[in-house]
Amino acid sequence: MYIGSTDLRGLHHLVIEIVDNSIDEALAGWADTIVVTLHSDNSVSVLDNGRGIPTDMHPTARKSALEVVLTKLHAGGKFGGGGYKVSGGLHGVGLSVVNALSERLSVEVYRDGDVYSQTYARGVPDGPVAVTGKSDRRGTLVRFWADPQVFPEIDFSWDTVSTTLRGYAFLNKGITIMLIDERKPLTYTFHFEGGLEAFVKYLNANRNAVNARPMYVEREIDGNVVEIALQYQNSAFTEHVLAFANNVHTEEGGSHVTGFRSALTTTLNKYARKASILKEQDPNLTGEDVRDGLTAVISVKLREPQFEGQTKTKLGNSEVAGQVSTVLSDALMQYLEENPGDARRIIEQSLTAARARQAAAKARDMVQRKSLLESTTLPGKLVDCSESDPSHCEIFIVEGLSAGGTAKEARERRNQAILPLKGKILNVEKARADKILSSEEIKVLITALGTGFGETFNLDKLRYHRIVLMVDADVDGSHIRTLLLTFFWRHLRPAIDSGFLYLAQPPLYKLERGKQTEYAYSDEERDAKYKQMGGRPEVSRYKGLGEMSGEELWKTTMDPERRVLLRVSVDDALKADDIFDRLMGSDVEPRKRFIQTHAKSVRNLDV
Numbered sequence: 001m002y003i004g005s006t007d008l009r010g011l012h013h014l015v016i017e018i019v020d021n022s023i024d025e026a027l028a029g030w031a032d033t034i035v036v037t038l039h040s041d042n043s044v045s046v047l048d049n050g051r052g053i054p055t056d057m058h059p060t061a062r063k064s065a066l067e068v069v070l071t072k073l074h075a076g077g078k079f080g081g082g083g084y085k086v087s088g089g090l091h092g093v094g095l096s097v098v099n100a101l102s103e104r105l106s107v108e109v110y111r112d113g114d115v116y117s118q119t120y121a122r123g124v125p126d127g128p129v130a131v132t133g134k135s136d137r138r139g140t141l142v143r144f145w146a147d148p149q150v151f152p153e154i155d156f157s158w159d160t161v162s163t164t165l166r167g168y169a170f171l172n173k174g175i176t177i178m179l180i181d182e183r184k185p186l187t188y189t190f191h192f193e194g195g196l197e198a199f200v201k202y203l204n205a206n207r208n209a210v211n212a213r214p215m216y217v218e219r220e221i222d223g224n225v226v227e228i229a230l231q232y233q234n235s236a237f238t239e240h241v242l243a244f245a246n247n248v249h250t251e252e253g254g255s256h257v258t259g260f261r262s263a264l265t266t267t268l269n270k271y272a273r274k275a276s277i278l279k280e281q282d283p284n285l286t287g288e289d290v291r292d293g294l295t296a297v298i299s300v301k302l303r304e305p306q307f308e309g310q311t312k313t314k315l316g317n318s319e320v321a322g323q324v325s326t327v328l329s330d331a332l333m334q335y336l337e338e339n340p341g342d343a344r345r346i347i348e349q350s351l352t353a354a355r356a357r358q359a360a361a362k363a364r365d366m367v368q369r370k371s372l373l374e375s376t377t378l379p380g381k382l383v384d385c386s387e388s389d390p391s392h393c394e395i396f397i398v399e400g401l402s403a404g405g406t407a408k409e410a411r412e413r414r415n416q417a418i419l420p421l422k423g424k425i426l427n428v429e430k431a432r433a434d435k436i437l438s439s440e441e442i443k444v445l446i447t448a449l450g451t452g453f454g455e456t457f458n459l460d461k462l463r464y465h466r467i468v469l470m471v472d473a474d475v476d477g478s479h480i481r482t483l484l485l486t487f488f489w490r491h492l493r494p495a496i497d498s499g500f501l502y503l504a505q506p507p508l509y510k511l512e513r514g515k516q517t518e519y520a521y522s523d524e525e526r527d528a529k530y531k532q533m534g535g536r537p538e539v540s541r542y543k544g545l546g547e548m549s550g551e552e553l554w555k556t557t558m559d560p561e562r563r564v565l566l567r568v569s570v571d572d573a574l575k576a577d578d579i580f581d582r583l584m585g586s587d588v589e590p591r592k593r594f595i596q597t598h599a600k601s602v603r604n605l606d607v
Contacts, residue, residue: 002097009571011151012160014101017094018046018142023168023247025050026175027301031139036165037180042154043104045143052111052140055129064129066109066118070099071125095142099123101151102144110137122147158186163572166190170199171247171299196229196297203242203295203574206582206590207235210293210349211342217331223303224320226327228260230296232346235587237353237432238490239291240577244299245315248307251573254315256300259324265290267329271336272347285350288455292353292432300324359434360454382448383408383418394466395419395448396504396558399480402546407470409550410558417464419448424480428487429584442487451492459494467495468565470504470557472544485568486584489576501568506545506557513537519556521564 003013015036025031031050038044054065073096099105100123109116115133119126146154158181165177165188173195179188192198197216210232218227243250243257250256265287272278272285300323306316336343381404387393395417398404404420411418426439433454436442446453450463469484471477481503488496495501507519509526513533520526530537545553557563570576582590 002094003101006151008153008157008160011146011154012156012164012571014098014144014146015044015046015156015161016164017098018044018144019165019168020094020247022046022048022050022140023172023175025139026172032174033176033178035178035180036161038156038158038161038183039143040182041145042156043143043145044156045141047139047141049137049139052109052116052138053107055109055111055116064116064118066107066116066129067125069095070105070107070118070120071096071123073097096123098142098144101147103147103149105142105144107143108132108141110135110139110141158184159575160572162188163575167199167249167574168247170195170202170297171244173198196227196299199242199297200229200231200295203240203297203578204231204233206578206585206587207233207295208587209233210345211339213339213342215332215335217327219327219331221323221327222319224323225301226256226324227299227301228296228324228328228331230264230294230332232293232349233295234293234349235585236429236581237292237356239293240295241291242297242574243315244297245307245320246301246305247299248305250307250313250315252308252314254308255317255319255321256298256315256324259321260296260298260328261287261291262321263325263328264294264332267332267336268347268350271333271343272350275340275343275347277344277347277351285347285354286357288357289350289354292356293349298324353432356432356434360432360437381420382444383411385411385415385417386413387415390463391465393417393464394468395464396468396470397421397445397484398545399471399477400544400546403470403472403544406546406548406550406553407558410554412558416558417448419445421445421480424476425483425487427483427584428490429580430586436491445487449492449495451495453491457492457494459498462495462500465500466502466565467500468502468504470506470545473506473508473542474544477544482584486580488568489580496568496570499567499569503566503568504557505564505566506542506548506553508542510540510542510552511537512540 003010003017019034019036022031022034025048026034031048033049035047036044053069056065057063058065058068099120102120103122105120107118113134113136114131115135116129117132118129148154162179165179169175169177169190169192173192176189176191179190181187194201195218197214200214214229214231216229218225220226241257241260243253245254245256265285268290269278269284278285300315300320302317302320304317308314308316385393393415396407396411396419398407398418398420401420401422404418407418407420421441421444423441425441425445426436428436428442437453448463449467450461451457451459452461469481471481488501505521507521508523509520511518511520511526511529511533513535516533516537518529518533520529526539530539542548548556555562582594585591
C-alpha cells in the first residue's frame, strides 16, 4: 500500500524513502551531505550529516524515540508538522515501512558524541537501542537488506538509483549527494549550485535551445516556496514538463501544473500583443501552441502538502495554483521584456505550432470521418475480431502484408484482430501533429485503436486492451518496433502506463529431427535444445514471420497458452524520454556519440 508494488519500482522506492529523511534534514538546514552505498551483498546504506534521529525515551511509548520511529506508523518528525517546515516522504511512515519490508535493518545515530545502534529482523528489534561507541560526527546511518520473501528481485540498479539521486541534487541546490557502488566499484558525486536552471539545461543537453538562458525564478509566497525554470527547444515538438512537490515527482501533475499552464498561456499572449507580434485580428495562442518544444521543471515546497493517493502522483492543494500562476506571470513577463530576441523566437515557434495545430485538426477530422472498414485507399487492412469487450480483445500490429496474411490465418477469430502495416511508419520524434496525421499508416493505426489523437485522445475508447507489436526478428524488424514504440511513447503514452502495450516474441530457430520439432527463441536455447534432441537435428533460422505457416505462428507466438509476451513498462520516464530524444531525434551528433560509446559492448553476430 505504501510503496506502490513489490516489483523493481517498489524495491527502489525503499531507497527513496530513506533518502527523503536525509533530504528533510538538509531542507531544514542541518545537513549538506548524503552518501548512498550499494553494497556487494545487495544491501543499501544511507548516511547523512544531519542532527541524527532522536534517541531519548519517548514520553508515551516508554522506549527510545529511535525505536518508535522505526516501528510505528506516523511517528516521524514530519508527521503533523512537528519536526520539519517542509518534508517529503510517506507522511512519516517511510522508515518504519522500509524496516517492515526488510529482512534485516541496522541503524546508527551519531549524537552528542555517542554512537547509538540497533538492529532489526523483519521489523522486530533484536534488542533495545544501545550506546556502542564514541564519535565526533553527527547524523544517521541506515542500512537495510530488502526481504526476498516480499520482493521477487532484490538487485538494486545503479542507473535507477543514480537517476533518482541526480534529480534530488537538482531539486535541492547546494546539497552534495554521493553514490557509491561497491559491486563495480564506481562512485558519482552530484552537486548543482544552479538548481532547476541546471536541471533544464541537463534535460535539453542534446537539443537545440531557442532561448539559450533558461527563465528561472524562486520565490516564497504565503509560506510556500515556488521554483520554476523553463527553456524552449526546437529539436522535438513535444512538451516536457516535470513537476515536483516537496521533492516528490507528481507524475499526474496537480494544482501546481494547472497554475503553471494557465500563467504560461496568458503571459505569452499578453506579451505577443504588447510587442505587436500578434495583431488585433489574430486569435490567441492556445495552451497546446505555447507548450510546443517547452522544457520546464516546477518545484513547490509546502508546509502541508495534500497528495491524492498514498503514492503521491498528484498534488491537491488548491491554493498552490494561484501562487504558481502569480510567480510565473511576474517572472516570465520580466524575462520576455529583458530578452526581446528570445521572446520573439519563442512566440514565433508557438505561432508555427498554431498553424500546425490547425492543419492537424483538419487531418484529424478526416481520420474521424473516414471509416477504416469502408476505406479502399488505406494501405493497411484491419481484420477485426468478433468480441466487443475491449478487456477480452487483443490486436496484433504486424510488420508486412505477407506476415499479416499468415497472422490472419493463425489467429483466434473471437478475440484476436490483425493489423498489417506496410513498411516503416513515420518517425514521429521529428514531426509535428499535422505531418503525423498525413501518414496513411499512422491514420490506419489510430482509427483501428479507436482512441483518437491529440486533443481528442480518449483511452476509454481503446478497442483492445492488449496491443501486441509483432515484427520480424531482424534489424529491420527492430527498427519498425522502435518507430512504433516512439509513436506510442509520444502520442499514446496512457496506453503504455495502463499496461496495454506488449511485444511478441517469435522464435528465431526451428530444430527438426525426424518427427520431432522444437523452437528456440535465442542462440543459447538453440544450443541447449540441439544437445537435448541428440543426433544432428536440422536447424533453420527464420528470416521473417511470413516464412512461418499459420499453424507455426499460432503455436509459437500467438497461442495464449504457449506464447511469451513482453509487457512494455516505464521504470524511469526521464531516462526513457532522453533515450527516445537521443536515438530518434533530429540531432545526429548525440546519436553518433551513443553509437560510438556502446558499439564496443555489442557482440559480432553471425548472419
